[in-house]
Amino acid sequence: MRSKIAQKRTLWLMLLPCFLVLVVIIIVPLVNLFRYSLYNYKLANPNGMIYRGLKNYQKVFRDKEFINSLSVTGRYVLGVLITQVPVALLLIETLSNIKRGSGLIKSLIMPPMVVPGVVAAVIWRLLYNPSTGLINFFLSPLGLQHAWLADPKTTLASLVMVDFWQNTPFLILVLLAGRSTISDDLYEAGRIDGANGFQLFRHITLPLLQGSLMIGILFRIIDSLKGFAHISVMTSGGPGNVTTTINYYAYKMAFNYTDIGYSSALGVIMLLITVMIAVILVKGFSMGGSKK
Amino acid sequence: MKLSRIIALALIACMLFTLTAFADDGKPYAGTTIHVVLNTHNYYNTADTFIPEFEEATGITVVMEHVERVSLATKQEMELGSHTGAYDVMLIDGSKVVRYDQAGWVEPLNDYIANDPDFDYSDYIDAYADLLKVEDRINGIPCVGETTVLFYRKDLFEQAGITEVPKTWAEVEAAAEKLSAIEGVAPLGLRARAGEGLNVYVWASFLWAFGGRYIDENGNPVLDSPEAIAATQKFADLINKYGPVGGGDMTHSDLVPYFQQGKLAMYYDASVWNSNFKDTAQSIPEVLENWAAAPAPMGEDGKGAAAVAAHSLMISKDSKNKDAAWEFIKWYSGKELQTKVALQTETFGAIVHKSIMADEAFEKVFGGHGWIEAVEESLTHSRPDYRYTENPDWAWIGDRIGKAVQDTIIGVGTAEENMKTMNEDLREFLEENGYIK
Numbered sequence: 001m002r003s004k005i006a007q008k009r010t011l012w013l014m015l016l017p018c019f020l021v022l023v024v025i026i027i028v029p030l031v032n033l034f035r036y037s038l039y040n041y042k043l044a045n046p047n048g049m050i051y052r053g054l055k056n057y058q059k060v061f062r063d064k065e066f067i068n069s070l071s072v073t074g075r076y077v078l079g080v081l082i083t084q085v086p087v088a089l090l091l092i093e094t095l096s097n098i099k100r101g102s103g104l105i106k107s108l109i110m111p112p113m114v115v116p117g118v119v120a121a122v123i124w125r126l127l128y129n130p131s132t133g134l135i136n137f138f139l140s141p142l143g144l145q146h147a148w149l150a151d152p153k154t155t156l157a158s159l160v161m162v163d164f165w166q167n168t169p170f171l172i173l174v175l176l177a178g179r180s181t182i183s184d185d186l187y188e189a190g191r192i193d194g195a196n197g198f199q200l201f202r203h204i205t206l207p208l209l210q211g212s213l214m215i216g217i218l219f220r221i222i223d224s225l226k227g228f229a230h231i232s233v234m235t236s237g238g239p240g241n242v243t244t245t246i247n248y249y250a251y252k253m254a255f256n257y258t259d260i261g262y263s264s265a266l267g268v269i270m271l272l273i274t275v276m277i278a279v280i281l282v283k284g285f286s287m288g289g290s291k292k
Numbered sequence: 293m294k295l296s297r298i299i300a301l302a303l304i305a306c307m308l309f310t311l312t313a314f315a316d317d318g319k320p321y322a323g324t325t326i327h328v329v330l331n332t333h334n335y336y337n338t339a340d341t342f343i344p345e346f347e348e349a350t351g352i353t354v355v356m357e358h359v360e361r362v363s364l365a366t367k368q369e370m371e372l373g374s375h376t377g378a379y380d381v382m383l384i385d386g387s388k389v390v391r392y393d394q395a396g397w398v399e400p401l402n403d404y405i406a407n408d409p410d411f412d413y414s415d416y417i418d419a420y421a422d423l424l425k426v427e428d429r430i431n432g433i434p435c436v437g438e439t440t441v442l443f444y445r446k447d448l449f450e451q452a453g454i455t456e457v458p459k460t461w462a463e464v465e466a467a468a469e470k471l472s473a474i475e476g477v478a479p480l481g482l483r484a485r486a487g488e489g490l491n492v493y494v495w496a497s498f499l500w501a502f503g504g505r506y507i508d509e510n511g512n513p514v515l516d517s518p519e520a521i522a523a524t525q526k527f528a529d530l531i532n533k534y535g536p537v538g539g540g541d542m543t544h545s546d547l548v549p550y551f552q553q554g555k556l557a558m559y560y561d562a563s564v565w566n567s568n569f570k571d572t573a574q575s576i577p578e579v580l581e582n583w584a585a586a587p588a589p590m591g592e593d594g595k596g597a598a599a600v601a602a603h604s605l606m607i608s609k610d611s612k613n614k615d616a617a618w619e620f621i622k623w624y625s626g627k628e629l630q631t632k633v634a635l636q637t638e639t640f641g642a643i644v645h646k647s648i649m650a651d652e653a654f655e656k657v658f659g660g661h662g663w664i665e666a667v668e669e670s671l672t673h674s675r676p677d678y679r680y681t682e683n684p685d686w687a688w689i690g691d692r693i694g695k696a697v698q699d700t701i702i703g704v705g706t707a708e709e710n711m712k713t714m715n716e717d718l719r720e721f722l723e724e725n726g727y728i729k
Contacts, residue, residue, distance in 0.1 A: 043373025044395040044684060064717075130538030131555070147538030152702050238486055239541045240699045255366040257688050258373055 033271075036264035043258035056265035065241060065249060066266070072156065073225065073245040079160035080167075080224045085217065087164075088171040092179050093201060095172075106176075113169040117229030124162045125149070125234045149235055152242040159243055162230050167223065171216045178212025179205065214285040218278060225274055246270050321616040322351025328381040328620065329368070331361040331603060334567050335436050335640050338633045339624060346623050352616045362489065365687070372397040377610035380617040384432040384606035386423035386676065387488065391684035392606070393426040399607040400429040404618045411622055415645050419671050420602035432604035434644040435625040436564070439670040440497060440588045440599040441663070443551060443559040443569065447582040448474060452557075457586045460596075461501055461526070464558065464589050468534040471557045478536040481550060481559040482527065485543040486698040488679065488690020493599055494560060495697050496678050498523040501591025506680040511728045515693065516715035525707040528700040540702040554579050560589070562599070563670065566663050567639035584661045587669035600674035602644060634658070641667075685725060692717060 037057070040050040060066050091109075095102050112120070127133045128148045136145035148158040182205065190200050206213075226247055231237060237244035237252065244252070246266065254263035330336060336358060343354050359367055361383075368382055372395070384392060392398045405413050413421070420434035442458070449457075452470040456463070464480065471479035483491045499505070504520035507513055514520070531539050536550055544561055548568050551559045552575040559565075569575050569583040590596030605621045607614050623629060630643045634654055641658040648654050649664070658664055680686060696714035700707045722728045 043369055044391055044397075046394065046396045131536065147540065150538040150541035150702070152704055235541075236485075238698065239484075239702050240486060240695050240704055242704075255370075256691070257685075258366075258369045 033264050033267050036260050037268050039261045041259075041261035041264075043260060049261075052261070056262055057269075059262065060265050060269060065244070066246070068241055069244050069246045069249040072241070072243060073247075075156060076160065076227070076243075076245055077221055077224045079157065080163050080220060081217065083160060083164045084168045084171050084220060085213075088168055088175055088216070089201075091168075091172055092175045093197075093205070095176065096179055109169045109172060111169075112166045113173075115166065117166070118233055120162065120166050121230045121233035124165075124230075128158060128234075150239060152239050155235055155239065155242050159230055159234065162234070163224060163227065166230075167220065171220060174212050174216040174219070175209060178209050182208045210285055214281060218281050221277055221281070222274060225270070225277075246273075319349075319351035321613075321619060324351075324613050324616040325353040325355060326380040326611075326613050326616050326620055327355045327357070327378060329357040329359060329364065329379045330381075330383045330605075331364050332358045333436055333603065334564075334637070335630075335633060335642065338637050338640065339629060342629060342632070346620070350616075350619055352619065354620060362487075372608060372610070375610050377608070377612060379608055380611040380613050381605055381620055382608055384424065384604050385601055387601075387679060387681045387686055387690070389424050389431050390426055390682050391686065393429065393431055394684045397609055398431045399609050399611070399614060400431060401433065401607070401618070402428070402430050405430065408618075408622070412627075415627060415647050416625075417644050417646055417649070417671070419600050419674050419676075420604075420644050423600065423602055423676055424604050424606075432606040433621050433625050434602035434604045436603040436642045437644040438562045438564045438599075438601050438642055439667055439674050440494065440561060441563045441666040441670050442586045442589055443561070443565065444584055444586065445554075445557050445579070445582050446584050447578060448477060448557045457584075458589055459587075461498065461589050461591060464560075465526075465530065465534075468530065468558065472534060474557065477555055477557050478539070478550070479534040479557050480530055481535060481539070481542075481547040481556040481561070482531050483543045483547065483561065484531050484535070484540050484698055484701050486691065486694035487543070488687055488694060490543045490694060491697050492679060492690050492694045493562075493601075495524070495527050495694075496599065497560070497588060497597060498527045500597035500675075500678070501589070501595055502526070503591065503595050506677075511722070513715050513718040513722065515696075515718065516712045521707050521711045524697055524700050524711055527697065528707060531701050540698070549574075551583075552576070552579055562601070563663070563667050564642045566641055566658070566661070567637070570639050585663040585666040587666045588673060590673065596673060597675050597678055598670040598673045599678050600671065600676070683727065685721070685727075688721065689718060692721070 036049075038051065038053060040052045040056075041048075095105060098105070127135050130136055130145070130147040130150065135148065139145045146154060148154050186204050186208075187200055190204055195203070225245075227245065228247060228251065231243055231245065231248050232251075235243045237248045247270065250263045250266040250270065253259045253266060336356075340356055343356065347353055364383060365388070368379075371378055372382075372392070384398065389398075405411060416434055417437060419439070420437040421430075424430060424432035424434065442464070444457070448471060449455075449467070451474060452467070454467050454470055458464040458467045468479035471477070483494045485491055499515075499520055502519045502523035504517055504523050505514060536542070536547075536555060544565075547556065547559060547561065548565050550556045551565070552568060552571075554576050563585070566583075566585065569579060572580060575583075588596070588598035605625055607617045607621070611617055625644065627645045627647060630645060631648055631651065631654070633640050634643055634648065635657060638657050641654075641663065643649065643654070649668070655664065680689060683689060692714055696710040699705050699710045704710075705713075719728070
């Protein structure tokens, strides 16, 4: 029998390759992100990196474009949650109550999730085309045709719609998995007590779904914060800056203007915002759970 | 010195001379591989088919890559900024030349030109070649040149009762008003989408036509002047009143197909689209027969300017095969290849050589439709400071201007509000980056 110390050492040795990979892929870029954010670092500047301390961050908070991107991101994420969560909940309720054919329906819902974001964006861009797109084609007899992507009042909503098409299936998957762990006995007991469908949902499904709901919402928030393919292909952050999220703004600063320092500061701020949201969400759900 | 010594030295000198003949003979760069990255264009599609000939003649292997222009700008900055040296020949143009020059990314070509007796630099159209000069450094050789012209449909002009081709923007507006009576056709197409190489490229014609400019003598931005505001207002009005539905976010990739499908009566944009409109596979018959080009419209009192731009070839400073790269640049932008491509495709007319413009064979293929005359006339009104590209941070500045213009078009703020705010932002930016005190 090997000593505990020898066992521990084997354990560490076996974990070492994994640690190395993690360090290279995650730690090094992260450290560099923080490092570059403290410098005036523009690729086109032959003078290289110039230390600026926290000046980049001061600039960010005075930047009108950044404030706008905060607002756009907030509205985008809110739009995504408001459209996707209720519909997903409704659909899993319906799917759970259909005995036959639910498997077929589930497999029919999945394809949008599998299509690459860029492909979906290209197709939807064609659909939205004001004169040759299918959407306006079907709406024109009703006189409802519109320049969906070009009109700043409807651009963001049009993007939220594409995200809805593409990512609600994911939410459905996550929630279905959680729903399936809820024992049928609970529902039977509820029905015997005279509860109707809505009451069953509110008092049995919803509380017991908290775990999957939290995970689903968290993933949707993180994904929509990271959203890039749709925005880049369909609107390039426009018209104007109506659909420039923080992520897209950081991309523009990094890749269009090669201002590495400033875009790193934006990246750090995005990271902090995401972590904050995740912490609040987890706390919110676990508190709600323990209230019972 | 003894005579025999002098003769011996003279003989050695002669023998040394013959060694140079060895260098010129055959293929001095045989076995070298060069990497080229350029944007996408009709010219390259055909020119690339002749690369095997070049490889055969010189022994140089060419690895060619094409990336869409806006993405290419990003890719190139990443490569050049990190000094990867992955590419020997890259794309450069007037909007990047000062930036690349200041960053030390580009190899000046003055010595290559001076030491190459076969190379006729003076045959390149001056308006294009001058774009690549920074102080006395020649940073690139033009390859595909363009200016802006007004494309229009002769048959639709007839139908609307327009007898004279518009020469000023006021006449364009009057023509558009007449054309608006025709169903299913938008009278005028102009780029609206924000971008230094998108709407700004066309809007600048209005800026100059209305008597506005970018900066004053001290380098302060003056885009909040009444002239600049009026130019932007007119630009937005024309797009909103006479442009296609949803035109508020359109750019050339949307508008060129519209013209090809017969949905636009007039289109003011780069002269290179003649090749698209001549393309039998993409343009409807009415367009093929009736498209025409007129010189860029001007403003009142002779004010106004046409754009000028040239996709040009540069040698990157980090290249390890500069001489082979120079051979490629000479050939790829050279008169022989351009003539071949122009006459073979019958659609590529954006040549950069004066001698080809005057060539009879060229005129036979590209004449008619008024295109050659329109290009020549527009070039006389072009100016290298058409956009404020002398500033290395032009990309940011131009994009910011484009946003103010597009905001006005889509109704986010008035022209006055947007131009004033934008001008303030420009002043702050220029001060922060040390361009003005």
